[in-house]
Amino acid sequence: MIDSDVFDFVERCRKHTATGPLLSDLLETVRNLGFEHLILSGVPLGGQKLAPMVELNGWPAGWFERYVEAEHAAVDGVCLYSAKTLSPFLWADVPAKWSDTEGSRRVAGEATEFGIRSGFAVPMLSVHHWQSVLSFASSAKSCGPSPREQVQLITMAVYAGMSIQALSNVDEEVDGVLTDREKEVLLWAAAGKTSSETSQILGVAERTVKWHSTRAREAFGVGTTTQAVVEAVRRRLIHP
Template identity: 90%
Template sequence: MNGSVSFAAACMRSGILVRQIGCNHRNSSRNANRSLLARWQNSDRSIRILRIAELPYTCIAAWRLGVSGMIDSDVFDFVERCRKHTATGPLLGDLLETVRNLGFEHLILSGVPLGGQKLAPMVELNGWPAGWFERYVAAEHAAVDGVCIYSAKTLKPFFWADVPAKWSDTEGSRRVAGEATEFGILSGFAVPMLSVHHWQSVLSFASSQKSCSLSPRQQVQLVTMAVYAGMSIQALSNNDDGDEGPLTDREKEVLLWAAAGKTSSETSQILGLTERTVKWHSTRAREAFGVATTTQAVVEAVRRRLIHP
């Protein structure tokens, strides 16, 4: 047995997968090694020795074996690609393809609806099964879905199954979970995150498996990709918005005076407008943010750094 084969055998005995690097044919190499990984995982433990001759290239490096087949370089590759995506469609496809290695077939990235907000305008990446998103929105499931509700109350990533019973064990939440199974959604993992465009956002990954099983390392991999996907969406949205933003200068003025505690009547006198016009600008500002009250609009404008009271 030559030195290279001995090295490979030693790596396997240590729980390490030998993987080629430094080649130009990156994608074909990754696919080849995934095939080798699957063969190694399915083989008897006593004969798990990988011949170096099976690798397409002789330049090798040791990588710690992951049960799912995802390795850290896959995450870093995705993060690098995020910088190059110029539209949401390719980003969604890339993320879906990558997280399949962790057992997830569907995902959605959205702002978390609060105070009567509608979900549909807040969705930024929609990888839900055909028909499920439409039913979810039409039935206003976001108002009773335990996963959605809990996403507004924590910034800690969580398995859907771990949502506290206070929100997951209601009749409405159980109904949502039951209907989701009709579309092949049985379990999932959610990554709440702060957002410039919403009070809070969540990237929720869905699986057809009855329960999700992720190691702590795999959870970190998933959270890393979710955060970078969210950052990329935010950057794309900022580019689309240009310099105009969601509010006109007059709407910002009206919100500034509202933040200072002025009534519509007082603001109309300060700005030299009719009270009806001030109320109209307030209404437009609320519609721009999808909120129910002027106070909520003020809070949202401050959070997005559109006004500085």
């Protein structure tokens, strides 16, 4: 990749008005550096759930759901180390204190089932979270971006993060997008509660909870409740 490709991406960042096109653009650009997947999210701390903190989800189908359901963020060495440093790093360079544990090795092993074997992470300061990280993933057993390519990745990560911030600051017409009950259902989903648990908390039938979840998904045009939670947080309709 040449530097002008990076500058072209930076220029396009200013024109994106939604997260979907921004994600597609970034994925297409970094593919030239050998990275097929990526995720941008806040770094969970103190038992926080990952799903509501995700701002760009370019992980393989199925892997995000497994990662969230298994609460891998609590043991994943890459995720844990992202909370300890602001220096970009190769996944392979995560210190053994975080990477050489049973839980972290399990996460790495499961990731290979989805074509993820190596990566490069760019931690960043965030106005929404304690810290954020944009993690680029590769199917190669050992990705090896050169020092110049690492600078290119860092530049694109920073501008993608800035674009997300700009989009979140755009005045949106949010009143009426969700009902109060739909917000409650998504809030409890963000806390990791099942439909059954949420029904007991709210004192309604489980089918009612599922109906509100469906309405919330339809309101945002997404396929899963997790995605609806992410969008509701991004629009600041709920605050987990």
